[in-house]
Amino acid sequence: MKTFCGRANPTTGSMEWLEEGEDYDYHQEIARSRYADMLHDKDRNVKYYQGIRAAVSRVKERGEKAIVLDIGTGTGLLSMMAASAGADFCYAIEVFKPMANAAVKIVEKNGFSDKIKVINKHSTEVTVGPDGDMQCRANILVTELFDTELIGEGALPTYEHAHKYLVQEGCEAVPHRATVYVQLVESKRMWSWKKLFPVHVEAEDGEKILVPPSEMENCPGVPSVCDIQLNQMPSSDFTTLSDVVTMFSVDFSKPVQSASTYYRVQLEPVKSGKAQIVLSWWDIDMDPSGMINCTMAPYWVKPTSALQWRDHWMQCVYFLPNEEPVLQGEKLYLTACRDEYSVWYNLQKAREGENKADGEEHKAAVRLESPVCRCRAHLLWNRPRLGELNDQNRTHQYIKSLRKVLKTDSVCLCISDGSLLPVLAHYLGAKQPSRTDLYHPHELWQAFFKANHLEDKIKIIEARPELLKPSHLEDKKISVLVGEPFFTTSLLPWHNLYFWYARTAVSTHLASNVTVLPQSASLHMMIVEFQDLWRIRSPCGICEGFDVQTMDDMIKDSLNFRESKEAEPHPLWEYPCKSLSDPQEVLTFDFTKTLPQHCLSTEGSVNLLRKGKSHGAVLWMEYHLAADISVSTGLMQMSSEKGNCEWNPHCKQAVYFFSSVIESEILSDPTAVTYAINFDTKTGEIAMDFKL
Numbered sequence: 001m002k003t004f005c006g007r008a009n010p011t012t013g014s015m016e017w018l019e020e021g022e023d024y025d026y027h028q029e030i031a032r033s034r035y036a037d038m039l040h041d042k043d044r045n046v047k048y049y050q051g052i053r054a055a056v057s058r059v060k061e062r063g064e065k066a067i068v069l070d071i072g073t074g075t076g077l078l079s080m081m082a083a084s085a086g087a088d089f090c091y092a093i094e095v096f097k098p099m100a101n102a103a104v105k106i107v108e109k110n111g112f113s114d115k116i117k118v119i120n121k122h123s124t125e126v127t128v129g130p131d132g133d134m135q136c137r138a139n140i141l142v143t144e145l146f147d148t149e150l151i152g153e154g155a156l157p158t159y160e161h162a163h164k165y166l167v168q169e170g171c172e173a174v175p176h177r178a179t180v181y182v183q184l185v186e187s188k189r190m191w192s193w194k195k196l197f198p199v200h201v202e203a204e205d206g207e208k209i210l211v212p213p214s215e216m217e218n219c220p221g222v223p224s225v226c227d228i229q230l231n232q233m234p235s236s237d238f239t240t241l242s243d244v245v246t247m248f249s250v251d252f253s254k255p256v257q258s259a260s261t262y263y264r265v266q267l268e269p270v271k272s273g274k275a276q277i278v279l280s281w282w283d284i285d286m287d288p289s290g291m292i293n294c295t296m297a298p299y300w301v302k303p304t305s306a307l308q309w310r311d312h313w314m315q316c317v318y319f320l321p322n323e324e325p326v327l328q329g330e331k332l333y334l335t336a337c338r339d340e341y342s343v344w345y346n347l348q349k350a351r352e353g354e355n356k357a358d359g360e361e362h363k364a365a366v367r368l369e370s371p372v373c374r375c376r377a378h379l380l381w382n383r384p385r386l387g388e389l390n391d392q393n394r395t396h397q398y399i400k401s402l403r404k405v406l407k408t409d410s411v412c413l414c415i416s417d418g419s420l421l422p423v424l425a426h427y428l429g430a431k432q433p434s435r436t437d438l439y440h441p442h443e444l445w446q447a448f449f450k451a452n453h454l455e456d457k458i459k460i461i462e463a464r465p466e467l468l469k470p471s472h473l474e475d476k477k478i479s480v481l482v483g484e485p486f487f488t489t490s491l492l493p494w495h496n497l498y499f500w501y502a503r504t505a506v507s508t509h510l511a512s513n514v515t516v517l518p519q520s521a522s523l524h525m526m527i528v529e530f531q532d533l534w535r536i537r538s539p540c541g542i543c544e545g546f547d548v549q550t551m552d553d554m555i556k557d558s559l560n561f562r563e564s565k566e567a568e569p570h571p572l573w574e575y576p577c578k579s580l581s582d583p584q585e586v587l588t589f590d591f592t593k594t595l596p597q598h599c600l601s602t603e604g605s606v607n608l609l610r611k612g613k614s615h616g617a618v619l620w621m622e623y624h625l626a627a628d629i630s631v632s633t634g635l636m637q638m639s640s641e642k643g644n645c646e647w648n649p650h651c652k653q654a655v656y657f658f659s660s661v662i663e664s665e666i667l668s669d670p671t672a673v674t675y676a677i678n679f680d681t682k683t684g685e686i687a688m689d690f691k692l
């Protein structure tokens, strides 16, 4: 089997695919996996254990042997729970080889080898019979195959197959049932992830308003789920327009159908407003009575939800195809359509005198096909990026800076993906701004320019910076080089330093007195204590009485693989943390000069000023656009008293988890953390090391 691993090269801004051989070790997948987070999810584990005990008892009460099928066993946890609860035998299926191997070790270490058979197969490949993987069909079906959208990891086809071939009719299932809930909301913040709002520019000759092309207005967007930590969304950022409504449920103890279908509910808005967003989450009942319930309900529905933090299951944000004004008390139909792996929503108004049964006949009006972006804008601008482009404060900083540097005869070149800077530059006076993007959705830009009467005003250069020729620029020298900088392939904050590589590549085209905007960038760093995020990389040890240290060791080995512990990207607005040190500028990058040949390194120490656990360091970039104007892709604000941080809501920051945590007390002589940080200009990567 060949494995291809994608990696963006920050020195070229493009994706590279490396083919890995048979012996590919999956270190990246294991290091960044969600297994640790699941093992730390006490609420989930406790409820699975209760549900499994109850199911085993019910089977035993019927005088049957309890034969368990655990699909997707991972560490073997649920099978070990079943065996401890008295199950006679467990078949533990796991498709991912490194995990199946780990499960064998963990099962053995916990003394269950005679009760649990680990099978390294996809469940649909499992055979039943005297010579098969399973001797007989199981009468208890245990799985945990759910993602935030419930069905995105393929739970439905897996259940469908299992009921046909692997379990007995009338089997017990843990969980017994899943239910999906929805709530209709209006939210400018979340809607800004789907639409491009008009951009207002105060130009010399009056106000200009940049509008999205009409194709974008009616585009349903992309089908991928938008999953977020909804508990971090302040209630001031949305208005609920409906009560919480049960959308659909799935009984896992009965045959399951995975074929595409739809579910429809009638609802009456509790408030008038603009219906834009459907918020959704699910719960699972571990047993038929519904007494053992594990829910993803957000804080305003279930006030204790913050106590059960988890990252492997969050909440979903669905975008309606169009914004719909709704009136309090009017009758609406909300339709959830789903295929095997994903869900999407539509809203219709009920006609006068229509009741629910009649409404069924209007299914032809429902958009049953899955959303596909036709306008291409949603392919160019993903949701956080749209949010960023819609951020008026940010745009204002760029406008202010452009105004400072542009002259009427400026020849302006923009290097950034999907940037609106060339349009802003045009409005603010540049002669004929040009742009070079790494991804060129030509039709989109044509439509965009047309909608704003900008045809022939901005030139798109379809050449990579290093291939730029004088003819592209009509033999003119660039007097203003701009970038946000932003590139779609960037994963970590410093990957946007590709701007520096590109700037270096176009050097011969720059006028001697060129202005580069941003003029420089700086890397900033701070030591933090996470409220919860630490769990995803922290060893678990014993989980519900089972020794899962083998898993901890495996993750640790993968994290330390080739001694290259790396920073990882996380959108910290979703993951609260407290600063334990002051933010510190650690490296600067001078875009007015070309990229140096040598590495840029720094060493130093940072004092821990507050009491707390040092889980890791957070790093981000700040761009210095022009004199006195900077934008931060990380820390926006910090309360000096408690150290609570406010992060840029559109960007991911880099998190470097320390391998061991230190606890600092308030000290008159504060503890220091020493660091060494190195930007390798050859690879575009930043390596770091910390000593506590």
Ligand code: SAH
Pocket: 038, 039, 071, 072, 073, 074, 075, 076, 077, 078, 093, 094, 095, 096, 099, 121, 122, 123, 124, 143, 144, 145, 154, 158
């Ligand atoms: N049961 C474990 C792990 C759950 S994670 C626990 O609750 O802690 C889900 C696991 O299921 C992953 O390891 C994934 O590789 C595996 N998996 C998903 N679908 C599968 C299928 N159809 N057959 C076998 N393994 C599957």
